[in-house]
Structures are given as C-alpha cells and as structure tokens.
Amino acid sequence: GNSVTQMEGPVTLSEEAFLTINCTYTATGYPSLFWYVQYPGEGLQLLLKATKADDKGSNKGFEATYRKETTSFHLEKGSVQVSDSAVYFCALSGNTPLVFGKGTRLSVIA
C-alpha cells in the first residue's frame, strides 16, 4: 500500500539556518505529494503541494521538488525563522485518502 517515511525529529536549528526535512514515499500509480504544517495547538494546514514528477511546490519560502526517480519530496528552506517552529508532515494521495508520515518537529531558536 501507499506509505510515507520522514526523517525522525526533533530538529533544532538556529535562526537563519538552512532546513532540510527528508521525505520518501512508496506508492502505486502517480500520487500527488504534499507538505502540511501543524503549529502548536492547531490543526494541520497545507503548506505546499506537487502533482507530478519534477514539479516544485513552494510557499512562504519553503520548497519541495517531486522526484520520481528517487521517490522523494524533501522540504527545504534557505533561512528559517523562530515562527517556523512547528511539526511538518509529508503526505501523499493516490486512490485513497491522504496518507501522512509521522511528522518531524522543528524547533528554531533565536
């Protein structure tokens, strides 16, 4: 079945550091890929998405590229801020409801 594997957290970075959160997937067919973010005490919000191979999703300085050859969708940001502290979830959709990874907690310190 479909599945998503994310790097284990927590990740702690200093402000303005470069962020990478790895995500790989297993799926049949051609899924769409997503990153969702969960701020403390809130529900998940869609951060970005990509619907086909080589597509790049971007939002709020975050980027992720759909790599079919490596079945990956790594999340990157060039310079993180304290306000980026949250839990990040990679997800995919195929012919089933969204399948989520376990989440990666990011803490950014000033």
Added chain:
Amino acid sequence: NAGVMQNPRHLVRRRGQEARLRCSPMKGHSHVYWYRQLPEEGLKFMVYLQKENIIDESGMPKERFSAEFPKEGPSILRIQQVVRGDSAAYFCASSPESRGEKLFFGSGTQLSVL
C-alpha cells in the same frame, strides 16, 4: 468564512464511558475525514464520509467506533466503552471535492481516558 469547527477541544472520559466528538465542516464542503493522532505515530486515517454516507471506513477499528454525517448537523465520531488506548488527538478535515487532496483541518479534540 469559518473554518472546520471541532468540539469539544478537550474531552475527559473514564474507562467504559462513551465519547462523542463533533465536527462541522467548512461551508460548502460535503466531504469529511477523521484522523487519529497518537503520540509519535503521526496521523492515521480512520473514516471518510459524504453527507449521509460512509465512503471509506478502512481505518476504523472494528468494534466500539462509529461515525456519521447526517444530512443536517455536524459529523459525529462516537467511541463506545472507551479504553486508555483510545487517548489521542482526533482531527476532522473537510474538502469540497471527492478526491480530497486539499484538506482543511480543524483544531482537533484531545481525548483523555482515565
């Protein structure tokens, strides 16, 4: 435009009691999904409903759990005879489309079973 509303935010039950979690989707959304978030386990899909119909309940435990989305009113996730292992955050999400790729999540209900 109000978002997805879940209540209560926190629910405490003793073992053996019933828990009812409510979810009002965004206006115009007729597709509702329930997910459970256990510590260190991420979100697990439970059930997908359209108005008055259960479309996919492949993630629902076979016993004690049920869900409905009536023609009028919120979607309800019901857990009978709760056990400590049911303690988790339960999230509802709604979507305007059946494919459900873009989900709008509520803030969740934290269920604690004593």
